[in-house]
Amino acid sequence: MEQSVQPAPDPSRRRTLSVLVNAVGATIGGALATLLGVFAVRPGATASRERWLRAGTLDDLIPDVPVPRVVAVPRVDGWYRARARETVFLIWNGARDVTAFSATCTHLGCQVHWDGAAKRLICPCHGGAYDAAGRVIEGPPPRPLDTVATRVDAGSRAVLVRR
Numbered sequence: 777m778e779q780s781v782q783p784a785p786d787p788s789r790r791r792t793l794s795v796l797v798n799a800v801g802a803t804i805g806g807a808l809a810t811l812l813g814v815f816a817v818r819p820g821a822t823a824s825r826e827r828w829l830r831a832g833t834l835d836d837l838i839p840d841v842p843v844p845r846v847v848a849v850p851r852v853d854g855w856y857r858a859r860a861r862e863t864v865f866l867i868w869n870g871a872r873d874v875t876a877f878s879a880t881c882t883h884l885g886c887q888v889h890w891d892g893a894a895k896r897l898i899c900p901c902h903g904g905a906y907d908a909a910g911r912v913i914e915g916p917p918p919r920p921l922d923t924v925a926t927r928v929d930a931g932s933r934a935v936l937v938r939r
């Protein structure tokens with residue numbers, strides 16, 4: 777009976793195959809590491825930061841009267857993105873200056889509204905009241921309404937608030 781002899785595998789062919797398999801493994805590993813790195817770092821890099829939002833123009837305002845304006849504030853929480861509606865009161869001095877404060881009561885967070893007849897901001901929840909400058913004049917609020925930074929664009933007369 778005759779036995780067939782298999783030729784020994786070519787060592788250079790085996791080495792080439794080994795290099796090729798290692799290269800494919802390294803490429804896949806690198807791609808996965810890059811992808812995981814992007815997921816791990818990107819939300820922190822794009823975390824919520826303050827920005828200037830348009831809240832109207834000087835033409836929308838009445839001198840010395842708090843005018844409510846709703847702004848859509850972008851919120852970023854990891855990969856979750858949303859726009860939160862927030863009310864701010866703008867008070868125009870009749871010239872070029874506008875001040876602003878939040879409409880959120882400093883007691884427990886209800887939304888205050890302007891009572892033009894009483895010339896005060898009223899909180900509907902527990903009887904808190906503020907004057908037109910946001911100072912507490914009655915009830916349980918522990919501090920004035922939070923101020924909001926503003927600026928006026930000289931060209932367009934747009935009022936911007938920082939949120």
Ligand code: FES
Pocket residue numbers: 881882883884885886899900901902903904915916917
């Ligand atoms: Fe405004 Fe209580 S939440 S007075």
